[in-house]
Amino acid sequence: MRASQILSFFPILAPLTLAAPPLTTLTLSDINYSSNKIYSTPAHLATYGGYIDFNVSNSNPAVSYVAHCSARGLHLNDFFYGELVYNCEVPDGVQSVTNFTYSTPGYRFTVNQTWVEDGKTYLAMGAGKADLNCERTEWTNDDWEMGQIYYTENVECETGSLTIVPNVTWSC
Incomplete structure (x- = not known):
């Protein structure tokens, strides 16, 4: 087959070309x-x-809502290790799912979000590290007696943010 014959197929194939996800x-x-x-x-x-709590917004105009995500981790010592998937809240009536994992060591997030646009279901999957500025405070009761609190440890982080450029796929 000559090059001119191969090129003649392009007009036929052009309508079948799939548009890239947004x-x-x-x-x-x-x-x-x-x-x-x-x-x-x-x-x-x-x-x-x-405890982890945050909002997820999507830059795509078809996703006009904000998902709210929160979870309580109970693993000792860092509480979250990224192996559990937590579902986020989306507004009632929205055909969407948003979920996440979080790992305290490294402050790493993975986020998945689906949405429907023009009859297609899109899936965005991405990960990133938040730069959280955290402070640990500890207190020990040196004069402890039975019935009193012996020790407390608290970690509080300043409010942070993270922007992720996810891989987006879609299906009909």
Whole structure:
């Protein structure tokens, strides 16, 4: 087959060319992380937990809502290790799912979001690291007696943000 014959197929194939998914960014805003541990005795961890809370907005005009994400992590010592998937809240009536994982070591997020536009379902998948500025405070009761709190540890982070450029795919 000659080059001119091959080129003659292009007008036939052109209508079948699939459009690229829209360029999209996912912005995680108002990221708040905190954790605490309370020991009631030197050997008894009475209560503990890590908390992550943030909003996800999508730059695509077809996604006009903001998803709210939050989770409580209960793994010792860093509470979140990125292996659990948490679902986010989206407004009622929206055909969309947003979910995430979070790992405290490294402040790493993965975010997945689906939405429907022009009869196609899009999936955005991305990951990134937030630069969270956190402060750890510890207190030990040096004069501890039974019935008192022995030790507390709190981590509070300044509110952060993260922009992710995800990989976007779609299906009909």
